Each structure stands twice: as C-alpha cells, then as structure tokens.
Amino acid sequence: MTAKLIKGTEIREEILSEIEKEVKEIKEKHGKVPGLVTILVGENPASISYVTLKIKTADRLGFHEIQDNQPADVAEADLLALIDKYNKDEAINGILVQLPLPKHIDEKKILNAIDPDKDVDGFHPVNVGRLMIGGDEVKFAPCTPAGIQEMIIRAGVETSGAEVVVVGRSNIVGKPIANMMVQKGPGANSTVTIVHTRTKDLAAHCKRADILIVAAGVPGLVKPEWIKPGSCVIDVGVNRVGEKKSEKTGKMIPLLKGDVDFDAAKEIAGSITPVPGGVGPMTITMLMRNTLKSLKYKLGIQ
Numbered sequence: 001m002t003a004k005l006i007k008g009t010e011i012r013e014e015i016l017s018e019i020e021k022e023v024k025e026i027k028e029k030h031g032k033v034p035g036l037v038t039i040l041v042g043e044n045p046a047s048i049s050y051v052t053l054k055i056k057t058a059d060r061l062g063f064h065e066i067q068d069n070q071p072a073d074v075a076e077a078d079l080l081a082l083i084d085k086y087n088k089d090e091a092i093n094g095i096l097v098q099l100p101l102p103k104h105i106d107e108k109k110i111l112n113a114i115d116p117d118k119d120v121d122g123f124h125p126v127n128v129g130r131l132m133i134g135g136d137e138v139k140f141a142p143c144t145p146a147g148i149q150e151m152i153i154r155a156g157v158e159t160s161g162a163e164v165v166v167v168g169r170s171n172i173v174g175k176p177i178a179n180m181m182v183q184k185g186p187g188a189n190s191t192v193t194i195v196h197t198r199t200k201d202l203a204a205h206c207k208r209a210d211i212l213i214v215a216a217g218v219p220g221l222v223k224p225e226w227i228k229p230g231s232c233v234i235d236v237g238v239n240r241v242g243e244k245k246s247e248k249t250g251k252m253i254p255l256l257k258g259d260v261d262f263d264a265a266k267e268i269a270g271s272i273t274p275v276p277g278g279v280g281p282m283t284i285t286m287l288m289r290n291t292l293k294s295l296k297y298k299l300g301i302q
C-alpha cells in the first residue's frame with residue numbers, strides 16, 4: 001500500500017487564500033487590516049530567514065507589518081519597553097518575538113510581557129491555560145500544533161474516538177497537540193497518549209496509534225514496524241542530516257529528514273506527511289491565521 005501524502009505546501013496555499021479573501025472583506029467593511037510586528041534581536045541567520053519569511057507572507061496577505069530589528073546587546077529593559085509600546089499600539093494585533101534571545105535576556109520575562117490578546121504565538125501562560133480549558137475559551141492555539149490539527153482535519157482523517165499517540169512532550173509541540181486532540185470538538189475527541197524518553201515500550205504505544213504524531217527531533221526514530229497499517233502519520237521532526245545540491249540553484253542546502261523512516265512508513269500508513277513539505281509550511285500559515293483572528297476578536301466579528 002502507498003499512503004496518501006498530506007502536503008503542507010498545498011494546505012498552506014488553501015489557507016492563505018482563505019485568509020487573503022477575509023482580509024479584503026474586513027478591509028472593505030471595517031477599514032482595518034491585521035497588524036503584525038516581528039521583533040528580531042541580533043543577527044542569527046536562521047532567525048533572520050524565519051522572520052523574512054513571516055514578513056513576506058504577511059505582506060502577501062495585505063497585513064500591516066513592522067519588522068523591528070534590535071541589536072544583539074539590547075538591554076532587557078529596552079526590550080520590555082518596546083513590547084509595552086506594541087501592546088498599546090492600536091494598529092498591532094500580533095506581537096512576535098523571534099526566539100532564541102541572547103543569553104543576557106530572560107526569555108520567559110519577555111514572552112510573559114506580551115499582552116495575551118496579542119500573543120499570536122500562543123506561548124503566554126494565559127493562552128496555555130485557555131488552550132487547556134478548551135472550547136470557546138481558546139484564543140490562540142500555538143502555531144505548529146494548530147497546523148498539525150488543521151492538516152488532520154483537511155486530510156479527512158477521523159479523529160473522534162481515534163487512538164492518538166504523541167511522541168514528545170515539549171511545550172511547543174507535544175503537550176499542546178495532545179491537549180488539543182483530547183478536547184471536545186471537530187478534529188479532536190480522541191483518546192490520547194503522550195510518550196517520551198522515559199516511556200518503557202515506545203514501540204508498543206506507537207503500534208496502537210490510529211494517528212501517530214511524532215515530535216522528538218531524532219531522525220528515523222519511528223521504525224516501520226511500529227506503524228499500524230492504514231494509520232495517519234504526522235512527522236513533525238526536522239533534522240539536518242547532511243547537505244545536498246539544490247536542483248533549483250545548484251547551491252549546497254541542508255538535507256532534512258523527519259523522525260519517521262518515511263520511505264518504509266509510506267508503504268504501511270494510510271496517510272503521511274513528508275519532510276520537508278509537510279508540517280513545516282503550516283507554522284507560519286497558522287501565525288497569519290492567529291493574527292487575523294486577533295483583529296476579528298477586537299472588532300467583535302468572531
């Protein structure tokens with residue numbers, strides 16, 4: 001059997017055009033567009049490329065966007081003052097601080113200073129709490145888990161009553177996606193197990209999964225014999241395992257592999273996400289959707 005590919009690149013385009021359409025409608029009716037500020041501290045090349053992509057996407061959607069670059073030695077107090085400024089800025093609906101921050105800055109303090117109603121990354125403790133309560137209480141689900149759930153829904157995978165096994169218990173992927181899948185509602189109502197480095201028999205848990213979500217950061221961790229035939233496999237892992245020549249530019253680019261042995265797994269699973277081109281493109285997409293949501297909450301049109 002060859003699994004159906006769940007392509008994040010295609011789902012991204014679908015969602016971005018939905019957002020673009022809604023942005024136009026809101027602009028016509030209310031004269032407002034979503035406003036997003038990205039704060040980048042220092043010149044970490046990976047952070048620069050993430051921020052550039054976020055800005056480009058926001059631009060394409062007709063958002064008001066500000067890229068606020070700060071030097072690597074910016075004082076913590078100055079960064080807090082900057083966040084305060086954007087918290088009060090009526091034209092800004094989403095504040096994103098690109099992580100990691102330099103060592104002299106307390107990351108937690110910075111993230112907690114963001115107004116929870118502008119926390120489009122969904123990392124503020126208030127939003128983590130809202131996600132735990134579920135239902136109408138949720139304002140911003142964190143972007144990668146939100147993207148995973150959206151892919152599962154759009155791929156038409158049944159989640160109600162499904163055995164979901166999540167490999168990994170991080171605050172940005174494992175714990176929130178497990179929490180989301182157990183809630184009442186569409187794309188959820190699942191029976192969820194979280195497994196991690198201290199789990200006794202990882203294989204036994206994975207083998208019962210109707211939906212297996214893997215976010216461990218270990219290339220090829222999940223073996224083909226751990227996959228239940230016909231199941232849905234969501235591989236969140238992005239691991240640099242070497243370099244390869246780009247077909248487009250001829251330049252050397254990172255060779256990326258997921259946490260699942262894709263070639264073997266696709267012969268067993270019913271549906272599967274590739275790496276790259278699977279979960280990856282969904283994160284920025286959901287950031288854009290959260291920023292739009294933030295404006296809609298403000299306008300009372302949710």
Ligand code: NAD
Pocket residue numbers: 144167168169170171172173174195196197198202215216217218221236237238239279280281282283
């Ligand atoms: P993390 O290192 O914070 O957490 C990894 C989790 O996996 C831990 O809870 C750990 O207990 C578990 N784990 C690690 N090795 C294991 C093993 N051998 N057996 C069982 N459990 C194990 O990582 P993270 O931030 O959650 O990211 C996980 C992966 O997802 C990484 O490859 C990361 O690059 C990728 N990621 C991708 C996106 C995206 O595509 N948009 C976003 C976030 C993370």
